Amino acid sequence: MIYQVYPRSFQDSDGDGIGDLQGIIRRLPHIASLGADCIWLSPVFLSPQKDMGYDVSDYCDIDPLFGTLADFDALIAAAHGVGMRVITDQVLSHSSDQHPWFRESRASRDNPKADWYVWADPMPDGSPPTNWHSHFGGPAWEFDATRGQYYLHNFLASQPDLNFHNPGVQEAILATCEFWLQRGLDGFRLDTVNYYVHDALLRSNPPAEARPQVMATDLYGMQRNIYNKSRPENLAFLRRLRQLTDRHDDIMMVGEVGEMGDRSIELMAEYTAGRDHLHMAYSFAMLSPDFTAAHFRRCIEGFQTGAPDGHPYWSFSNHDVPRHPSRWADHAVDHDAMARLSCAMLMAFEGTIGIYQGEELGQEETALDYHELTDAQALRFWPAVKGRDGCRTPMVWEADAPHAGFSTGTPWLPVKAPQLARAVDRQQADPDSVLNFYRRAIAFRKASPALSGGRTTFLDLPEPVLAFRRAAADQVLTCVFNLSPAPIVLGLTGDAALAGPHAATLAGGRLRLPGNGFALLDHDGALALDIKTFEHAD
Template identity: 55%
Template sequence: MNLMQDMPKGKIIAPDTDWWRGAVIYQVYPRSFQDSNGDGIGDLAGIIHRMEHIAELGVDAVWISPFFRSPMLDFGYDVSDYRDVDPMFGSLGDFDALIARAHDLGLKVLIDLVLSHTSNQHPWFQESQSNTTNAKADWYVWADAKPDGTPPNNWLSIFGGSSWEWSGERMQYYLHNFLKEQPDLNFHNPDVQEELLSVARFWLDRGVDGFRLDTINFYIHDKQLRDNPALDPAARNATIAPEVNPYNWQDHLYDKNQPENLEFLRRLRAVMDEYPAVTAVGEVGDGQYGLQLQAEYTSGGDKMHMCYSFEFLSGQPPTAERFGAVLLDYENEIGDGWACWAFSNHDVVRHASRWNLGEQGRRLITGVLLSLRGSVCLYQGEELGLTEAYVAYEDLQDPYGIRFWPKFKGRDGCRTPMPWIADNQNGGFSDAKPWLPVAVEHLSQSVANQSQNPDSTLHFYRRMIAFRQSYDALTKGSLELLNTSDGILSFLRMHGDQTLFCAFNMTGGALPITLPDGVWTQDRGAPFEPLETDNGVTLPPFQAYFAARAADSH
């Protein structure tokens, strides 16, 4: 059949503006994906070279971590030019080629836009700190010292210590929620907002399909610079370095999470709505108010499309009870908002190590992840079952780990290069010494090895993603919890006249499950092996069961 000939003349197929709802998004950390020019650092051309691997997974989109010009003190999250590619990663031409290749393969492209702060080497900051009267004097958050010379208030940096840094040039302090080399932009200044909206348009005009927006709840600070109150020790629940950093000892009422932020998010959404089928994933970094903010930021259809959820990025074990508690909170709070779930990313210990689960346990929780209501982010190497790599102190790159070693070893262990082949000391990532060492134990888990093994973790991910996409109920449907105790997690996913029963045995022993009333047909498309008999269904250890109402099965 020739689709072009059979299509009515003049008919234009409108893009699916709802494609992001339930999408599976694959995160690429460019430095560690594929080196194409032999300098030991991954680049955009390398991503193009390996794009088929991402497409073969069956995901909907690729999220690319920052590749903008940067001094790389925080590996691209310290931007010195929002409108250019750092030469380390290639050129704007390479980026255009990446967009074209991804779109040819049916993949959307999201880029990691870091708007809350820049590098201190950005020309904006260089001008801003030169004096108090220049055109950009108010583009960053400046404040006078207290009479005794100490910082304006008690706000803390996520990377440790005060979030205020003294500038002898201006004889004032500037705010930095992260490294001192990452000064915060002043969103109370309308010129700053206009410039950042222009940055978003620049990349949308180049064909990106949306953004992952870094730290969106940090955009706006309290104008009065009021001190944060202390946080009850029982409420401390940071996911990154809580053992060494007192950041989570404060209740962050004033340095972030300000109500004025909603209006900027509406302005940014209005820009995105000028383009067809664009989406945004907002990262909300907050231990106490994360769910509340996610609900606010994704409600009403006029702000973020979805928010990145941190609930499963901690070390808290992924039990049926834990999943049940988180999902119940979401169902009660999120309203018409939308979550984006993840187990691993470039900032946390890989979940294969963090939760210390065996292979079957890891596969089971992947089945849970890909059955949840919301969209899903997968982090590169997760589909291979990669564990956290050990990185010796002399090989460390992450300033966070260097500062707090050995109690906190930083984030390098989850950022080591992808292993593409096993018969090469660098795993096929680079012909040169990589910027971080390739973990020896990762070589046997290479893409080449697993591609040849139909029982591998890689093939499991491919099958489970395909299963998710075979049901509208899984991608776009509602969720009704049924059981979250005694090691069994079960729920219904519903969309239109389609209802799917999902059950997971999260223990090391066989357990029976009870199906809801009605006639159900097991769907064997998912890569699990439940036992269905005339007497009911028994789930072996770490197995799942999926069944559709008889009229809905396919």
């Protein structure tokens, strides 16, 4: 299980209101108590922080906001000391416009790094070279008066895209990855892993076949983004990355596939195929508002079919999307019921699973006013877009401490009452808390042969029931989840018993699931366990 730490918001050790590496070291016992195997750190590299560290100005140094290289080394040692690995977010597709590489590149058209970034002449009428959109609104091209050319940026204009068609760029990027592996890092979470290579011919994208409703940031979805990302040349660079990691012992790479819909599952399959690409891939497929049995089944079966030798990584929340108990609130009996149901589901999925800091508290999305925002996306598109700050507010450790024990200073984002109510110390002593449910569910997954390594076979049941079987040599579990707030009853044939954390009753061959209820049924694989009837309970 991988636990994502958003360092700005985890624990501040020096009172400046921003979390740091020493703060993470202090709170390692909490992460270890969950049963995490690995910590994923969002970026801590030197950065102007225009996009909260996803705009890197030095790939081989730590931003003073978070500490020093010595602090980073101390964190690696401390995590290894309690049996956990550490991976970092590597933002390789683009840098900050303050990076020395870009400063040199933009200075002229004939300097040694002139083509380290994606530059192109204007169209005859002065318009951008292609019709590509930026994720943050407007064209994906910014005109630079010094060179008299446009440069490509898939995100902010202050995040210029590197030119991966240049062998020197690839060598420089690989050298930065080697730098961290030499310091004892255990691997990489590769940000926007399908954005590295652009179409060398600079062809404009065709319109999308099914156009989404146009909202403030939906212009990107108005195109089939086939020339600005997910190019076949991307796979060649991933093979070079894999060769690098294979020279070290036990290194792991998981790539974020920035794609929506069925195409994201296809890319996960492509990017993990064989033994010379990524070890794992994850997508935004389960980070969407979709909450149906058909959707989750489609994601998992799509990966099984398309990448039989690959390994998936599933998560429901991260630093870029609204927290899932809030995102799926329309399907919930109440907030805690959704938190427990989603935890039980995730822990039953085949593959590697990840949780985002605060998820184990059942944390909900924070409602922020405009004057409290820091996210560039929200500041540009408010009020149509609320942005990403709502899922990035500080961890809440002690209910009665200033700022919930996160900082002795003023936090960079506020701690509000709904979040404070879910503080770690309040949940610690309550055996029925969401926090302790997560601990039990994670422990059960680790101890269960079926959940830790069994294969998945789905059962054909109507909405809103998600049901599948996980089978290993020593155990067979049938996992059943009610994705609606209405109670249901399932009729069973065959012997079974409730196992692990559950919200259900089983008697007389009838499995009763309350709204958002769930059950893991343990049974002898040699015996049939069939679900014969389905009804909504009174």
